[in-house]
Amino acid sequence: MPFNKELSISSRISYLVSHSYWWSFARRLIFTISPILFALFNVRIAVCGFWDLLLFWGPSHLFYSLSMRSLSSATRNQRWSQIIDTILAPFMILPVLLESIGLKQMKFKVTNKDSEEDTVFQQILFSLPHLFLLFLSIAALLKFTMGKYGSELFYGSIIIFWLVYNVINLLYAIFFLLGRKLYRKSERIAANEIVVLSIQGKSIKGRTLNLSEGGLLLELNQAEYIPNDYAVPLKIENARYCAEFEGTIQYVKESSESWLYGIQISSINEENKRQYSQLIYDRMHSLPVKLDVWMTAFDDMMNNLSKRIEKQRPDMRKLPRVTLNKLVEFEDGTQGTIKDFNYEYARISGLKDHETFKILTLRLDDNFFQINFEPVLEKKINKNKGRLYQIQNYKELSESPLFMKELKHWINEQKLSTQ
The missing domain is CATH 2.40.10.220 (predicted glycosyltransferase like domains)
Structure with a gap:
């Protein structure tokens, strides 16, 4: 294709640059394996001194950073580009090689839309190459630094930095491949x-x-x-x-x-x-539009780990539970405190033992309406929290403007008492 006479010089260059991108995954794998081979197996991939390395690597790193800043969006930087390359590298080298020598995949594989999440087995299976490289990188780091002090560590700092850098990228890759728990099917x-x-x-x-x-x-x-x-x-x-x-x-x-x-x-x-x-x-989305420049790799790692360790507790309450702490006197003269209320149930404290088993009636607004409380059988009753009662006429109350007005008054009293 780049030797097609019908293409202009600029088109040929563009094609070659695009083709070279697919070989960047092989470069990323070599970049990951090289310090492992040297630190763990004493195999030198490149024979060069510090200044030689700086001469070749420095300009490359500088221009790569500048091109990323000028050509990429605010949601992509050099670090995240290298993390993405690390994620894809083990799975892209063989297909790119086969395509380059003319062996094409003739059957198109469609992603299974029925499966909402990969199974744990699939997640671990896909992350095996990265887990293996992470294990080797950590082993190489430990072996290389063991028994070294002072100037030895200083002269080996490039290898140490290289290994630590690869460990961070591999951890990101493993986090990505292991996925995260999805609590909803669509984005908010x-x-x-x-x-x-x-x-x-x-x-x-x-x-x-x-x-x-x-x-x-x-x-x-x-x-x-x-x-x-x-x-x-x-x-x-x-x-x-x-x-x-x-x-x-x-x-x-x-x-x-x-x-x-x-x-x-x-x-x-x-x-x-x-x-x-x-x-x-039909609006500007609320998803992040740029990376936080103050967020370091360590911050990202700690945040990711804490979210994975943290046990999510889904909101299960389907009715609004309102804290009242309202002292009331029922129809039979019994006094108690309505601790909280959710229209269908209420918790009442301050009752004597023999009073907790009877149905209570509370009349309000000059007897215009009433609330009927029926005790709910509980295995264990906490006297401090009170007893749970079911409100028998909750449907009538929910439709009553007078009751809603009275309830709002109780809520405001509770707010004022806590200020």
Whole structure:
């Protein structure tokens, strides 16, 4: 191809440069193996002194860095380019070699779309070449530095730096090949859009914090009762797009001054799906657009390790649990403290032993409405935390504007008492 007479000189040069890229993976493997052979097996790949090495390596490193800064985007730098080459190197050398001598792969392999994640066996299998090179690099580093002091370490600093550099790249490669636990199927995009939920004839208005193809994160100013046992209608719109669909509550958690509801889309037709996709993607994405120049390789490694060691606890609560600490007197004269409340259940403390087994009734707003508490059988009752009660008439309460007003008053009292 580069000798085709129909190509211009610049096209031939461009072709040769593009072709040489595929051989960079072989160069990366040689770069990784060379210090191992010298430090572990006393095999010298290059015979040169310090100044000779500096003469050939220095300009190459300088111009490579300058070209990366001028030609690459803000999400790519020299270090990450070398990490990517390290990841691909063991798997690219043989195919590139076979293609170069005319042996082509005739069958196109399609990625299996049914499998969401590689199995642990597949992940370990793909990382075996890098694990082997990492083991050899660490062994070479230990052998080379053992028993050396002072000037010996100084004159061997190039080999030590070389091995440490390769160890870091190999660790990155192994982290990549081992993958990470996926908690969602699609990426979330930050979006601030108006949402209206329709529940039993009542409209609840809120705003989205982010959108994804599978659902959204809804922010409400107060703890609203949204049933989690069936899908609720939602409507999202802005000046350009409008989508209507049904969704189910997956989790609820309290933020500093608001409540967050994770909603999964359960039903949406084709037209609204197109509109919803426009709502997601017709905006500037919220993914990183540049590398943090102050983030070192050590910082990245520690952050990666801590995330892998940290045990993720998914949000399982599907109703908003509101802390009240409200002292009340029930219909029969019994007094207790409603510790917390989530519309369907409440925890009440301060009751005597014989009072914890009876149904309690609380009348509010001059007996206009009442709350009926039925004790839930628990294996172990913590007297400090109180006993768990099920609210028998929670559906009526959730539809009552008077009760919602009273509940908001209780919440404000609790906030003021903790300030």
